[in-house]
Amino acid sequence: MLGLIVNEKIICEKALADKYIEGKPMKIIRLIIKKYLNEKLTKEQVFEKVDNFMKEIYKDKYNKSYWKKVISDSINTVSKYNNYNLINIEKIDIYKEELDIIESLNDIRLEKLAFVLLIYAKINKIINPTSDGRININLAYIFKESKLVSDKKLLHKLVDIQYILTSKICDSTTMKINYINEEGEVRLTVFNLNDLNPITYYLEYKLNETYNNCEICASRFKQKSKKPRKYCNKCAKEIDKEKAKERMKNIRNFQ
Template sequence: MIIFDEKRHAEEILKKGFKTKNKTVFETFILAKYFFYIGLDETKVKQRIIKFYEKFQEDFNLDEYYKVINRTINYAINSKLKTDKKVHITQYELDIIQSLNNLREQKLAFVMLVLYKFNNFNKFTVSLEDLFKLSELATINSKTRLQLLHKLTSNGLIDINTRGKRWVKFSDKRGISVLNINDFDNFIWEYLHYIDEGKFKKCIECGKLIRITNYKNKYCDSCRSIKNKEKYIKYNMKRK
């Protein structure tokens, strides 16, 4: 699982608890970074995390978790919370991607580029599951996935080292931005919209790109949820 906005993720798990079963330490790390981000000191961060565990972790025992909590907090003190990040895609990069004849290769190359830039042009690790889900290619089989990655590698566009870290070779640090990505939910839609592949429009409330499934749909999922809550509140107020 890739978390693009750790602030939003922390705020969500504070309300509902851990989102994953096997990455609770990672989510605790994000939570600790968030508490430091909002200005809490180390003692208060520890108190808040323990309170969180007591609320959401079944059969929580501090004797069992204190080492993990302390180690996570110590690591989080000097770590920066990832939030409000932006990725800028240049015309040169888009031209390289569009030169690929296969749409699946284009989508994969675009996602790889965004991830590379999101990680500040540093080599990064990503699971194949996450990579192909972000590319909207989750349904293709393992053999085809590896063939697509090999095609991009053999064309000199991407590479991977023996530790599984990947990077992009066609990234452009100086070109003028053509696509600006600041919302990473379904960000592959930005590329598909750019090449006029599929039908998209912008949410009338926040401007976020949404896929057209019917012409009555005006809002993205988040704004639609807010609007539905507002309608529910107004309806209940009228009944009083």
């Protein structure tokens, strides 16, 4: 899911093993701090480990005074958490009553949006058990995950019928999802929580579409032909490129 890390343990361990951070480092730094605090290290020991990690990444570009403050502030923030366990969310269960409420919208665009908002709320509930259904996610992420063109009118409709509450009329990234349940009859389970995958489960459920998981990147793609495909379009193109290179190499070797 865009804007969230649902497999904190895997991401953290990979960053430490590869000595590499993709994109902005703050989320990874906080995960590493959680890991070491969970291992009962003191704040001073955590600082030393994170400091050394960042030095390995930035090498001669490492700004000691800047990162000292950033790391120290992050440690103080994370140390206030209720627990330091790294989250690894493998699945999200959707209850019958929740699906009934979503389907009652009788508008596939609204349904897709409502489904994605529910997924975000359920993930946040696992990360923060005291959550009352509120989420704080960039609106662009929400629409992209819903596979919709950004349209605040759709959010306005959900506000009007009190499916969601916002502090500002659809201009805020903070909203409360009112149709999330604590328990119920599980009707649908979302397993693949990587970016842009969750909405495919609703489309499969609602529209009887068929999706497969790419054997390389694990992303879900729509099965359009009777012959099963093993790879998504992106990975299939990369495979074709590699095969083409191999053919050209063989041709040159025979000349």
